[in-house]
Amino acid sequence: MRTLNVALNYSASDETPATASFPSPVALPFRVLDAEGGLLTEGVTSLLTPSNVTLPDGDGPVFVRLTWPSGKTQTKRVNFVDRASVDVVFSDEAIGQSGWSSWAIPRLNERTPLVEKPPLSPLPELTKFGRTWLRLWQYQSTGWNTVPLTPVRQFSDSHAKQIDLQLATGSWLLQLGGVNVVWRFVSLPGAGMCRVLITPRDSNDPRADSLKVIVTGFRSDAETLLEFLSRDSLRAAKSMANFKPLAIRLLSEKVDDPIAAVAGAYFLLRTESSVSVPISWFKNLSNFYPWMPDAAIVFCIAQLRAGLPTDDSAHSTRSLLEEDCQFLRRDCLC
Amino acid sequence: MPGTHVLAIGVGNYPHLIDGTGPLAKNPLGLAQLSSPPVSTQAFIDWCLAPLLQESSLGFQNPNCPIASVEAVISSAKPMSVSGITGPIPVDSATKVNIENAFAQWLARVASNDNNIGVLYFCGHGVMVADHYLLSEDFGSNSLQPWDKAFDLSNTLRAVEREVRGALYFFIDACREVSRDMALTLGGCPLALMAADLKKPVIRSASSLVHATGEGKLAFALEGKVSRFSEALLKALSGYCGIRGAGSKTWDVDGETVAYAVRKLLENGNKTANRRQVSDQTISGGSIPLLRSSVPPKVIVRLDLLPEPMRAVARMYLKSAKGAPYEDTGTSGPYITEVSRGFYDVGANPTGAQFGALVFEDQDIFPPTYDLIMQAT
Numbered sequence: 001m002r003t004l005n006v007a008l009n010y011s012a013s014d015e016t017p018a019t020a021s022f023p024s025p026v027a028l029p030f031r032v033l034d035a036e037g038g039l040l041t042e043g044v045t046s047l048l049t050p051s052n053v054t055l056p057d058g059d060g061p062v063f064v065r066l067t068w069p070s071g072k073t074q075t076k077r078v079n080f081v082d083r084a085s086v087d088v089v090f091s092d093e094a095i096g097q098s099g100w101s102s103w104a105i106p107r108l109n110e111r112t113p114l115v116e117k118p119p120l121s122p123l124p125e126l127t128k129f130g131r132t133w134l135r136l137w138q139y140q141s142t143g144w145n146t147v148p149l150t151p152v153r154q155f156s157d158s159h160a161k162q163i164d165l166q167l168a169t170g171s172w173l174l175q176l177g178g179v180n181v182v183w184r185f186v187s188l189p190g191a192g193m194c195r196v197l198i199t200p201r202d203s204n205d206p207r208a209d210s211l212k213v214i215v216t217g218f219r220s221d222a223e224t225l226l227e228f229l230s231r232d233s234l235r236a237a238k239s240m241a242n243f244k245p246l247a248i249r250l251l252s253e254k255v256d257d258p259i260a261a262v263a264g265a266y267f268l269l270r271t272e273s274s275v276s277v278p279i280s281w282f283k284n285l286s287n288f289y290p291w292m293p294d295a296a297i298v299f300c301i302a303q304l305r306a307g308l309p310t311d312d313s314a315h316s317t318r319s320l321l322e323e324d325c326q327f328l329r330r331d332c333l334c
Numbered sequence: 335m336p337g338t339h340v341l342a343i344g345v346g347n348y349p350h351l352i353d354g355t356g357p358l359a360k361n362p363l364g365l366a367q368l369s370s371p372p373v374s375t376q377a378f379i380d381w382c383l384a385p386l387l388q389e390s391s392l393g394f395q396n397p398n399c400p401i402a403s404v405e406a407v408i409s410s411a412k413p414m415s416v417s418g419i420t421g422p423i424p425v426d427s428a429t430k431v432n433i434e435n436a437f438a439q440w441l442a443r444v445a446s447n448d449n450n451i452g453v454l455y456f457c458g459h460g461v462m463v464a465d466h467y468l469l470s471e472d473f474g475s476n477s478l479q480p481w482d483k484a485f486d487l488s489n490t491l492r493a494v495e496r497e498v499r500g501a502l503y504f505f506i507d508a509c510r511e512v513s514r515d516m517a518l519t520l521g522g523c524p525l526a527l528m529a530a531d532l533k534k535p536v537i538r539s540a541s542s543l544v545h546a547t548g549e550g551k552l553a554f555a556l557e558g559k560v561s562r563f564s565e566a567l568l569k570a571l572s573g574y575c576g577i578r579g580a581g582s583k584t585w586d587v588d589g590e591t592v593a594y595a596v597r598k599l600l601e602n603g604n605k606t607a608n609r610r611q612v613s614d615q616t617i618s619g620g621s622i623p624l625l626r627s628s629v630p631p632k633v634i635v636r637l638d639l640l641p642e643p644m645r646a647v648a649r650m651y652l653k654s655a656k657g658a659p660y661e662d663t664g665t666s667g668p669y670i671t672e673v674s675r676g677f678y679d680v681g682a683n684p685t686g687a688q689f690g691a692l693v694f695e696d697q698d699i700f701p702p703t704y705d706l707i708m709q710a711t
Contacts, residue, residue, distance in 0.1 A: 035655035036630055037675045037700065038578035038585075061655055063677050065698060077655075077677070077696045232617045234590055272539070272619045307496075307535035 002057060003085040004078065006030055006043065006064060007050035010092040024220045025049075028106075029239035030066045034058070042239050045090075046221075066090050067236050068106035069227030100155040100162060104197045104214045107227055132178035132198075132211070137185070139171035139291060152193070160199040167194050171291050174213070181211055189217030189259045222250055222260035225267055237267060247273070251281055258289045265298040274302050336449035336500070337402025338394070338624070340382050341440035343468075344375025345428045345458030347409040350474030359474025363461065363515055370555030371457040372410035374507060374564035378455050379406055379416045381568050387417060392572050396626045399451050403443050405436045409458075409471035428458070430470040430483045437490075437527045441497060448499040451624060456487070457564060460508025462549065463517045465489060467524050468508055481522045489526035491543065496531060501540040501622035503589065507563045509552045510545060540619035542589020544596060548614040554607070562603055562611055563596070570595035571624075574702035576631040576675070585630055586623035593617060595702045602634075602703050630674045631701040635660075637708065638668040639682050644710040647688045652678045652699070675701050682708050
């Protein structure tokens with residue numbers, strides 16, 4: 001057997017502020033492939049915990065491929081010549097040069113103008129969108145209200161604008177719009193420090209918004225899991241969640257960090273693993289955090305997937321819609 | 335033994351839509367006849383049946399879950415038939431009642447074994463509001479209830495996943511433009527082919543829904559040709575996608591793999607097409623392969639060199655990690671070739687000293703396409 005130690009040195013792009021409420025280190029999935037591209041093994045490596053995997057004996061090189069949430073990959077060739085164990089380190093030197101915006105690059109398309117390299121075509125600049133405005137909304141007992149947008153820190157250049165916000169527990173929305181920008185709302189994670197980066201879209205998809213908004217609450221593992229799920233990269237998400245334990249941990253720790261718990265819940269639902277945890281976990285998540293719409297949504301989905309019980313009025317469709325989704329109902333126009 | 339059961343629905347002939355042969359619907363929604371769906375559906379069916387008709391043919395391949403049945407309804411300006419083992423088989427038209435009957439038979443077959451795979455392919459008109467609605471041939475025949483002759487795909491899928499334990503694949507080649515007329519019609523919502531009983535749990539093991547286009551968008555085809563989505567789908571399924579899992583001997587195609595390949599192939603087509611089309615997918619559950627092959631997938635490779643005059647004095651190449659070399663013949667255009675999936679060194683060497691040799695090591699040449707533009711200095 002051969003051993004591979006895969007480590008991550010992403011210090012340049014890890015700018016987690018000391019005031020982050022639920023910091024978790026950057027963790028990314030990797031695969032070990034043979035020369036034909038066949039999978040030998042897979043795992044997850046993080047800033048704090050390098051991964052140690054064993055490979056069957058064989059000839060020829062193997063290739064370790066690290067996958068970013070954007071789908072972009074970094075690959076390293078490994079030759080085991082006369083060695084039973086090899087160390088592989090992935091670093092972020094290339095993206096670290098982007099300074100304050102480098103944390104967002106793993107979540108952006110490789111065409112992003114934030115990565116400095118000789119362009120084959122002119123890079124889009126924020127100025128082409130004219131004046132773009134931002135507005136911060138908070139959900140309070142009386143409904144949604146605008147509150148002053150007071151960044152703790154902010155940076156900007158011709159390709160991106162970044163703000164750090166300290167948000168109280170609760171629901172928050174960032175609204176953005178402009179003469180050349182379609183108005184929209186972006187949900188922000190409350191209960192701690194939150195960072196928002198706005199940059200021209202990095203995709204050729206005609207459905208993509210003209211401005212891309214990247215948000216982090218510095219919950220790296222949960223956010224990376226959600227990024228993979230949103231791109232239907234289930235295989236990478238499964239590697240991240242190591243086939244359930246991470247997701248179950250995130251959901252079980254809902255009292256500590258409900259937003260990470262929702263990420264775990266979404267993973268379990270998407271991979272049909274929700275049966276491996278009691279339905280009461282989803283219900284508790286919904287009951288504990290009525291201010292968080294996703295908590296009600298994941299409970300509704302879990303209940304619908306499990307089949308609605310007919311003999312328990314507390315779990316009826318009506319109660320799902322009227323009690324568990326009360327947050328949504330209060331704000332709907334009908 | 336489990337098997338794969340296919341339901342293929344193609345609707346090109348709409349007598350009650352614009353330029354149709356019957357009385358025009360009260361509100362045809364601006365929709366006209368389609369020439370592509372019959373051709374596309376026939377191509378899909380031919381691909382499914384090809385290995386049954388001739389063993390070495392390119393088509394459906396899954397020794398663990400071979401093709402067990404193909405149920406088809408197609409509406410075309412002229413009668414359609416498909417090639418069966420015993421000769422041409424006439425195909426019923428895709429009226430609402432025929433679709434309902436075909437669906438019922440297909441569903442019963444898929445549900446008959448917990449390890450069966452169900453495939454539903456549709457090509458024809460579609461519109462959406464919150465859910466996606468597909469139009470059968472006789473849409474608009476009843477002026478009082480025009481939507482009676484359409485069906486609700488979204489709720490049909492919600493029903494099917496409560497009836498079938500095996501894996502489900504849905505390939506929906508239809509527009510998803512939001513219909514204002516429909517949104518402003520009360521009581522106009524089409525019914526699902528089967529009602530979804532929410533008291534029942536979701537029991538399917540995996541579900542892959544691949545749409546030809548995104549919400550609110552159109553899907554395209556050239557007149558009388560296989561549509562862009564179906565062409566990309568058939569290409570992807572014909573050896574241009576697949577992964578080999580740890581310890582596996584076969585290259586498998588599951589929902590995530592095929593959806594990625596279709597998206598990439600459509601993206602490739604967008605470079606030359608007048609109108610862009612981007613597919614959309616929803617993948618849930620485990621990875622249960624639709625196809626299994628003993629051969630690694632192929633990758634369409636396109637290497638280019640800038641500035642353009644350098645192409646004529648360059649030899650662009652790929653060299654696999656196992657040693658197999660591929661080199662262009664010195665033509666002035668981009669180097670386009672096909673290679674097996676794997677890791678390669680990719681580069682360009684000058685024939686003289688016109689530029690410094692370029693090499694990109696350990697490129698992961700992943701299906702279905704690989705593009706690289708090199709810059710000579």
